[in-house]
Amino acid sequence: MAVIGLTVNYSSPMASYTPPVRDMIFTLDTIAGIGSIIEAPEFDHVDADMIEGALDEAARFFSEVFAPTNEIGDEEGATLVDGQVITPEAFKPVWNKLVDAGWTAVTGSPEYGGHGFPKTFGIAISEMMTSANLAFSLNPMLTGSGITLLTRHGSDELRDLYLSKLISSEWTGTMVLTEPEAGSDVGALRTRADRNDDGTYRINGTKIFITWGDHDLTDNVIHMVLARTPDAPVGTKGISLFLVPKYLLDADGTPGERNTVEIVSLEHKLGIHASPTCVLSFEDSTGYLIGEENQGMRYMFTMMNQARLEVGLEGLSVAERAYQHASAYAKERTQGRMMGGSKPAPIIEHPDVRRMLMTMKAYTEAMRGLVYDAVAADDRMHCAATQEERDAARDRLALLTPITKSWCTDHGVDVASIGVQVFGGMGFIEDSGAPQFYRDARITPIYEGTNGIQALDLVMRKLPMHGGDVINGYLDEIDSLAAKLADTDDLNDIGRALSSAVATVREATRFLLGSSPSDAMAGATPYQEMLGTLAGGYYLARQAAAAVERAIDVPWLAAKVGTARFYAATVLPLINGMAGAVTSGSDTTFAVSEEYIGAVR
């Protein structure tokens, strides 16, 4: 850890993580409206004080116990020894404390031992866990996806055998989808599932990119595997979902005989070194059908929103930690003098460094608004009082999912990269900690559907929902806030910037809704960036309005206004510039023939 010749002390606050509890609560309150969510009958056991208390307790746990594993995990990485994945040494005791404290079970169903809190609360806990250690957090995150699949589609028998163990994190779960020739195109997968006489299946095939596909933290690992039965239709309509445990269960439900799932190798990756990314080989492995045959893709889609929001959250979480890390350095590191100053100034006082930190801060808080709003919609689509509200929440979630996944991950990478820049030369040195965020963040725009796939989902499926009513309703909502703010004394600049931005997005939306599929696909990614940028400005503006309403003279609230103002002045106008790319059309994208793309001597 020591950097020879440098006076900076890396055991300083820089290496640490302070969960931003105050901003989390403010966002839960002003954006997610958690107060109205916990009014639903299923959350009778939850109240606001309980939530604040739990967040404080979680903050202590994740900053003091979980966060210190981040750099160690990166350095040590996961290894494969004799067909068994070994996690970094520091992980096992921390994992046990995590499970004991119950932080992975907060949203689990009380019927199976969970605490039954709303997801809107769970997301704040997940944010802390992910900021504290992204690579480590992926294990509970994927287990959560397995829990959702099993809860919604598993037979009573499978649920009784597996669910409480997964919710308690005594066992963990994996998502086993990708094959060498079936990445973005899941429908091309070839792993085969043959029926046995006893109702089980024999699974055969090779799967890649299996996150936490094996490890030594728990007694069992439960794989959720996509495969085809011999007579299945081609493409996505012929995919079934199977539960394949690492260890088959004995009659009493405890892990017994080893199933034939082989861990072939681990990938050598750019980042998240502590997260074992496995190549798994299934060789006549015993699997149990979840739900019905050929419905696997449909089941996957039911948990996809959740998983995509969680990856969006990863972007936010890395951004938050990189931002804290760079800010601590910028306050400590002196270099140069300010105009008129006589002694070296901390670099946070230099305008260009301040600009970088404000950019990191504004994007991070904007992402938090977007993620928390999307998750609140996920709760509301189940718990809102009326069918109309539940339907509206479902549509909102559908719209916000691709934006949340893509915008937060693209800018998570950007924020981590700005963090490297704040550190100057030290930013390129691994010991400074800045490179890890830059490396770790880079997976997030890729997995759980690349951001290009998200853009296609947004433009081809989500914009046309209800004839454009969902997107237009969202834009109306933003417009009406903009109009309100434009009439205020304190926030009229923000209102005007928002108003101009939403007009541009409206026009781009109209263009895409009316254009050919190929033109729409050519403009999809720039549009996604445009809409995300608007959404970010919207959530910051809402928070600024709430801050003014509460008490603008409270310095922390004034800082919320200052952040929204910075974003409105420097980021929202970028939207005007994006319109060109959105409307440029397929002819422009394909203006150069393939022969002249790439190496041309």
Added chain:
Amino acid sequence: MAVIGLTVNYSSPMASYTPPVRDMIFTLDTIAGIGSIIEAPEFDHVDADMIEGALDEAARFFSEVFAPTNEIGDEEGATLVDGQVITPEAFKPVWNKLVDAGWTAVTGSPEYGGHGFPKTFGIAISEMMTSANLAFSLNPMLTGSGITLLTRHGSDELRDLYLSKLISSEWTGTMVLTEPEAGSDVGALRTRADRNDDGTYRINGTKIFITWGDHDLTDNVIHMVLARTPDAPVGTKGISLFLVPKYLLDADGTPGERNTVEIVSLEHKLGIHASPTCVLSFEDSTGYLIGEENQGMRYMFTMMNQARLEVGLEGLSVAERAYQHASAYAKERTQGRMMGGSKPAPIIEHPDVRRMLMTMKAYTEAMRGLVYDAVAADDRMHCAATQEERDAARDRLALLTPITKSWCTDHGVDVASIGVQVFGGMGFIEDSGAPQFYRDARITPIYEGTNGIQALDLVMRKLPMHGGDVINGYLDEIDSLAAKLADTDDLNDIGRALSSAVATVREATRFLLGSSPSDAMAGATPYQEMLGTLAGGYYLARQAAAAVERAIDVPWLAAKVGTARFYAATVLPLINGMAGAVTSGSDTTFAVSEEYIGAVR
């Protein structure tokens, strides 16, 4: 290298590099105007055929001999063994071939054994070397800076002893500036130089971030060291420059006794692993004054333009290789089907992937225009026929230097990141090669003056040159091309986009020239990005015009037009969006007090 379970073969064209000789020649011709440069008397021995022939020969060498060392160098890295840096095993034979072939001596002075070619030719050779292996290329690159310093400011004795050995690359050179407390603020350095009775100096101090500060490729390493004499004025005015060899020379000029320069450690870095970044300790080391005492910073400035252009070139070079790499993959990798298609399509046919590749291509070729134009100005300020032309070239170079350094490196990182994205899940796996470009590129916005420092240079020093005449002249030049193109049948869309962009930049320029220093500093980086984006569009538009003039029906030339069109439609409009950040002012940047930046519980 093998990735289990994947059918993609990594010994395929993807791992290779094809120097884009045709685009280099086209750019040298249409942008740099190399034809008029070699008319100068000092280039009497150079003609166009010779240049084309040499580029072809160099292309063979760098693709076949140099490029294959890139991945090996990254994996093996440089190591420190018993106080001596050991380079990757594959490097020594390749280095010897490089030196024998004379590719490092192309621009060197014939008086000392160089070939005396213009820098405008040298830059194309450097581009090949840097694309082929960035980490390795830094050794000759820094040697080149030492050669410039010695040529311009060294005594006859020092030049006679060292210059021909450096030009031939029998020895290499380093730049020794940074100290723990003196990074961007060079003036804070504390390394001390005491006079000896024999006219030499005793150097004492610790220096960090010394690129190629030691290695095992040559018999000697010549350090160019900044230090202070005991009675020197404070700050940058008290810095002197010393030549400090690793081995002192015997009376016959051959390396003899070891000087007391200790290699304390190597940094563990994010990228350029094969480039040893050293902490050097000077302990009563013998140094020779270059030029006069206290003139060290002035001397450094005389070579700073060159070094900054070379780092800008690094951005271009990594971008070119990442672009070729991603394009090869996108042509080979099939996934999904096109609308109406029945078999899996190569991903290059998917609109969003095509958009990514076109973005990589357009930025890369735009960067090439910018770098080559700047280097041509560097030649012209020495070799142009009239004093007026030489002065204009000097001003142009001064203006273009910060833009070239910053814009090409920022977008070099972006292009490398897009490359990762094109590879999808494979992009995160080190074996695919994509992560190396993403890691290597990240140093370039940092060193040789961070891009924030470049922005301050641009806005505070370069814009005000001659009362704004230099920047306005450059904008006029762009405007006049825009007007010309707007009147054509083929390129009017490009002309209009350029015209609108230049109007926005003009307004932003006026704002900055008329604003307070603190407002100008707050807007400096966004302005730099804006001007770079405009410059990129300008060079592509000039090439499109030249292509149309030559023969639009030649497919390769039509591709140049298509590339310019893509950039004009999707990238140039972004400039409109940047105006907000440029003019947002210092109050916005400092709207949040320091206390609320970073970790706040």
